Amino acid sequence: MELDSLAVLCSFGVIALSAIWIRTKMGTRAQLPHYRGWPVVGNLFQVRRERPELTFIEWAKDLGPVFSMKMFHQELVILSSFDAIYEALVKKGDSFSERPQNSSFRLGLISDNFLNIASSPANSTWRKLKKVCHKKIKMYDTGMKQIEDISTGMIRNLLEVFESTTQKSFNPKEAIYNTVMNTITSLALGRIFSTEDELFKKLVQFDQGMSTAFAITGRGAELDIFPWLRFFRKKSYKVIQDLVELRNQIWELIKEETSQEGQLLQGDEEDVRLVSALREALVEEGCEFTEEHLRAVATIDVVFAGTATTSHTLCIYLNVISKHPNIQAKLQEEVDTIVGSERMVSLADKGDMPYTQATLLELLRYSSVAPLGGAHMPLEDTVVQGKTIPAGSTVLINYYHLHHDEEFWKNPFEFEPERFLDEDGCLVSASHPNRRHLMPFGAGPRVCLGEVLAKTRIFLIIASLAQKFEILPGDISAPSDPRQLEHGALLASAEFEIIAKERIQNT
Numbered sequence: 474m475e476l477d478s479l480a481v482l483c484s485f486g487v488i489a490l491s492a493i494w495i496r497t498k499m500g501t502r503a504q505l506p507h508y509r510g511w512p513v514v515g516n517l518f519q520v521r522r523e524r525p526e527l528t529f530i531e532w533a534k535d536l537g538p539v540f541s542m543k544m545f546h547q548e549l550v551i552l553s554s555f556d557a558i559y560e561a562l563v564k565k566g567d568s569f570s571e572r573p574q575n576s577s578f579r580l581g582l583i584s585d586n587f588l589n590i591a592s593s594p595a596n597s598t599w600r601k602l603k604k605v606c607h608k609k610i611k612m613y614d615t616g617m618k619q620i621e622d623i624s625t626g627m628i629r630n631l632l633e634v635f636e637s638t639t640q641k642s643f644n645p646k647e648a649i650y651n652t653v654m655n656t657i658t659s660l661a662l663g664r665i666f667s668t669e670d671e672l673f674k675k676l677v678q679f680d681q682g683m684s685t686a687f688a689i690t691g692r693g694a695e696l697d698i699f700p701w702l703r704f705f706r707k708k709s710y711k712v713i714q715d716l717v718e719l720r721n722q723i724w725e726l727i728k729e730e731t732s733q734e735g736q737l738l739q740g741d742e743e744d745v746r747l748v749s750a751l752r753e754a755l756v757e758e759g760c761e762f763t764e765e766h767l768r769a770v771a772t773i774d775v776v777f778a779g780t781a782t783t784s785h786t787l788c789i790y791l792n793v794i795s796k797h798p799n800i801q802a803k804l805q806e807e808v809d810t811i812v813g814s815e816r817m818v819s820l821a822d823k824g825d826m827p828y829t830q831a832t833l834l835e836l837l838r839y840s841s842v843a844p845l846g847g848a849h850m851p852l853e854d855t856v857v858q859g860k861t862i863p864a865g866s867t868v869l870i871n872y873y874h875l876h877h878d879e880e881f882w883k884n885p886f887e888f889e890p891e892r893f894l895d896e897d898g899c900l901v902s903a904s905h906p907n908r909r910h911l912m913p914f915g916a917g918p919r920v921c922l923g924e925v926l927a928k929t930r931i932f933l934i935i936a937s938l939a940q941k942f943e944i945l946p947g948d949i950s951a952p953s954d955p956r957q958l959e960h961g962a963l964l965a966s967a968e969f970e971i972i973a974k975e976r977i978q979n980t
């Protein structure tokens with residue numbers, strides 16, 4: 474018998490014994506409804522590998538909105554309904570603000586033992602790091618202008634790329650990806666990069682490596698459950714080791730970049746670079762974080778979290794919108810009336826463009842690119858919807874279910890911006906049930922760091938594309954119904970094409 478198989482068998486034995494031990498210890502504690510799994514491996518092979526959220530929707534039909542399942546010995550609790558999610562993340566947000574640290578060996582490696590914001594324990598360092606980043610990313614007052622300027626420059630480049638394709642069928646993924654990545658580099662480092670730059674290439678490589686390696690049941694996920702398998706599963710382990718190495722190289726290049734004092738700044742202009750803000754905070758007296766924290770934040774929280782999510786959302790948009798000429802006509806009418814053809818769209822136009830805003834909200838619902846968000850963990854037994862979630866459980870929020878729940882949404886798999894508009898064509902208020910049921914960025918203390926940035930960029934891109942182009946389906950078609958998408962068909966490899974036909978405007 475090969476050493477590898479022997480290792481797996483031994484681990485099954487260990488797990489089986491510990492399961493018996495845990496069961497004896499736990500005695501008769503009331504159980505959450507759970508999906509019956511197989512001995513030892515639990516529900517591992519019953520979950521759809523690339524789209525676990527779809528399996529969880531099926532199970533919730535029988536088990537209700539709060540149920541549990543097992544991956545080997547690890548207990549996962551899944552929350553599905555709005556009431557359950559709102560109760561956990563908002564009403565009991567403090568209890569659910571912890572992240573389970575013991576559940577991901579690989580994430581521990583890449584984040585230097587959970588030093589980045591998204592996987593950090595909910596401690597004072599996490600609060601401080603989030604506050605420093607928020608201050609820069611949230612873009613109050615002049616900051617809002619800054620991000621608008623950055624985005625407008627990038628969007629101009631994007632439009633040029635689209636223009637250069639004139640009516641040919643092409644895959645827009647790379648252009649979108651470069652635009653989104655360069656808004657992040659502008660924000661973090663104060664400048665854009667050519668796709669040939671060493672740092673840019675490494676950032677892209679890191680982002681793509683992370684997307685593939687950290688798919689929830691993807692290859693190498695077994696190392697999270699049995700870290701010692703790294704001695705046998707050398708290929709899976711090597712993928713993570715290479716990512717760690719790449720992360721270190723990126724950090725060295727970022728340090729070099731930001732140590733060029735005053736670069737890009739004129740006169741007494743403030744240094745607006747996010748990485749500079751983090752480095753300034755690092756040297757403050759009493760600072761509780763280290764350079765390793767900054768490395769983890771810059772690479773994982775800013776580059777990875779800030780690029781993959783937004784570019785995936787925009788790719789989904791282009792695929793979907795190419796099949797909806799009627800929605801494009803409405804977007805075009807609005808942009809023609811409010812902006813015209815002489816100037817670029819600005820954030821100040823947003824309030825006068827309800828249809829574009831409704832399209833943005835519908836896109837966030839429909840695409841749900843972070844279908845299960847980040848894992849949460851209650852520190853003590855906590856009751857949600859009358860069910861006790863044991864302290865220390867790994868809790869997953871099925872945002873995808875929340876956004877496609879057939880009991881709540883009419884035609885959830887149709888792309889209909891009108892669901893966010895009233896009869897007069899105005900955007901429904903934030904307290905409208907449809908807006909309340911939309912949580913693409915999570916809610917409560919762990920809400921997404923980049924919500925404002927993402928919404929700003931996506932709004933400007935949707936409106937600017939509508940101003941200039943009619944988007945038609947290209948030669949290669951991909952399904953746009955979100956149930957049919959393999960996680961990856963559109964998100965990671967995006968095998969679809971569009972035609973960007975230049976418009977002649979009405980105004």
Ligand code: HEM
Binds near residue numbers: 603778842918
């Ligand atoms: C369409 C774009 C985006 C979507 C849909 C999205 C969605 C989410 C979701 C669902 C969460 C997890 C909430 C939870 O734990 O339950 C999250 C967390 C996070 N996101 Fe985003 N995100 C987007 C863009 C961004 C951007 C642009 C950045 C950075 C610049 C970012 C940085 C983060 C960070 C650091 C966290 C962890 C926050 C914490 O644990 O305290 N995200 N995001």
